[in-house]
Amino acid sequence: MSDTTECRDDGEEGAAERSPATHSQDESETGAEVAVDSEDETPTEGACADDETAQAEPEPGLWPVERLGPVLEALLFAAGDAIQVRRICQIIDGTTRPEVAQALELQGDCENRGFRLVEVAGGWQFRTAPEHHETVRKLFKEKPQRLTRAQM
Numbered sequence: 001m002s003d004t005t006e007c008r009d010d011g012e013e014g015a016a017e018r019s020p021a022t023h024s025q026d027e028s029e030t031g032a033e034v035a036v037d038s039e040d041e042t043p044t045e046g047a048c049a050d051d052e053t054a055q056a057e058p059e060p061g062l063w064p065v066e067r068l069g070p071v072l073e074a075l076l077f078a079a080g081d082a083i084q085v086r087r088i089c090q091i092i093d094g095t096t097r098p099e100v101a102q103a104l105e106l107q108g109d110c111e112n113r114g115f116r117l118v119e120v121a122g123g124w125q126f127r128t129a130p131e132h133h134e135t136v137r138k139l140f141k142e143k144p145q146r147l148t149r150a151q152m
Contacts (some may be wrong), residue, residue, distance in 0.1 A: 009097050020103050022053050023031060036105075037057075050088060063092065063094055063101050064115060065100060065102055065106060066096065067101065068092070068099060068100070068103040068107055069103045069107045071092060072088065072092075072100070072103055072104060072107055072124075073107060075088065075091065075092075076124060076126050076128060079125075080125075081125065082120040082121050082122075082123030082124060082125040083121075083123045083125070084122055084123040084124075085097050085101060085104075085124070087123070088100050088124075104117065104124055110129070112119070113129065114128065114129050114132050115128055115129055118131075
């Protein structure tokens with residue numbers, strides 16, 4: 001993990017891309033309006049997560065397997081490349097390798113789907129089901145390149 005605090009997506013477009021310094025600058029530009037969202041809340045310096053994010057993710061160590069599975073699917077889908085279990089544990093705070101392994105095992109049942117969850121190079125990745133390779137290959141089929149007289 002890095003030494004800097006990262007902002008979580010708070011529903012605003014581009015919020016996840018802002019650094020803490022930029023986020024603080026945005027707050028200072030808008031003045032007192034952003035200082036306190038409700039009477040019960042007190043602002044925490046450098047805090048970027050909102051109530052919705054805090055409610056969506058359980059406390060560390062409290063990830064039930066049935067909730068962890070969909071989170072893993074989202075990570076693997078978004079990543080494109082294989083992700084190691086160690087990296088998954090770093091991304092999803094409060095998870096352990098056995099919990100992630102158990103959730104991956106449950107999510108691995110992709111029968112009757114167009115993809116498979118496959119262990120690749122020490123990590124996990126979604127891959128096209130073998131029976132659909134030819135169809136998917138047509139999606140990426142390159143058109144033959146026309147050569148100019150100079151290229152011939």
